[in-house]
Amino acid sequence: NAGVTQTPKFQVLKTGQSMTLQCAQDMNHEYMSWYRQDPGMGLRLIHYSVGAGITDQGEVPNGYNVSRSTTEDFPLRLLSAAPSQTSVYFCASSYSGVSGANVLTFGAGSRLTVL
Amino acid sequence: GQNIDQPTEMTATEGAIVQINCTYQTSGFNGLFWYQQHAGEAPTFLSYNVLDGLEEKGRFSSFLSRSKGYSYLLLKELQMKDSASYLCAVRDGDYKLSFGAGTTVTVRA
Numbered sequence: 117n118a119g120v121t122q123t124p125k126f127q128v129l130k131t132g133q134s135m136t137l138q139c140a141q142d143m144n145h146e147y148m149s150w151y152r153q154d155p156g157m158g159l160r161l162i163h164y165s166v167g168a169g170i171t172d173q174g175e176v177p178n179g180y181n182v183s184r185s186t187t188e189d190f191p192l193r194l195l196s197a198a199p200s201q202t203s204v205y206f207c208a209s210s211y212s213g214v215s216g217a218n219v220l221t222f223g224a225g226s227r228l229t230v231l
Numbered sequence: 232g233q234n235i236d237q238p239t240e241m242t243a244t245e246g247a248i249v250q251i252n253c254t255y256q257t258s259g260f261n262g263l264f265w266y267q268q269h270a271g272e273a274p275t276f277l278s279y280n281v282l283d284g285l286e287e288k289g290r291f292s293s294f295l296s297r298s299k300g301y302s303y304l305l306l307k308e309l310q311m312k313d314s315a316s317y318l319c320a321v322r323d324g325d326y327k328l329s330f331g332a333g334t335t336v337t338v339r340a
Contacts, residue, residue, distance in 0.1 A: 147326045158332035166326060212326050220328060222273035
């Protein structure tokens with residue numbers, strides 16, 4: 117099993133450029149999410165999805181778009197990159213449901229630098 | 232909103248015990264998680280508590296008191312490979328996890 121696969125691992129953008137971070141999982145997880153991690157601030161939730169066709173905003177959604185057309189894929193789009201979006205981005209997935217641990221499994225991360 | 236607090240850094244000697252505290256104030260509670268994250272890597276799951284009490288998993292134990300909004304992660308017989316960040320996270324509803332800023336543990340020989 118590949119688990120959660122993120123691409124690219126590294127990316128440098130200029131201010132104003134757009135790009136898409138890809139995320140795919142092969143565990144048939146209903147729940148998928150995107151976090152950003154900045155020094156001293158921990159992981160902050162950007163967007164999440166509880167199933168195909170359903171997405172919702174997290175704590176820091178501005179400047180990002182998501183879609184969920186299939187169970188497996190959950191791409192994150194930066195519409196017009198800004199230096200404040202320089203960060204490490206993690207995609208994570210789990211089974212959903214109110215009972216049980218439903219442990220989040222993380223991808224390896226994508227390090228984005230916006231100049 | 233969510234407020235999850237944990238110390239920024241801790242240092243301990245190889246073979247010793249370290250306790251990482253986490254306090255939380257969240258709009259709801261549906262489980263508390265601890266993750267380990269080595270530098271430059273993704274977080275990996277360590278433990279899960281949803282009821283009060285102690286959960287033990289080898290050298291690692293995690294404790295929860297829901298009435299106090301408090302948890303700790305206990306690392307015993309510390310090894311050099313335990314040098315990492317430890318993230319406390321609370322699930323406040325069906326799915327979403329909110330994370331603390333993490334505690335960096337440095338193990339010295």
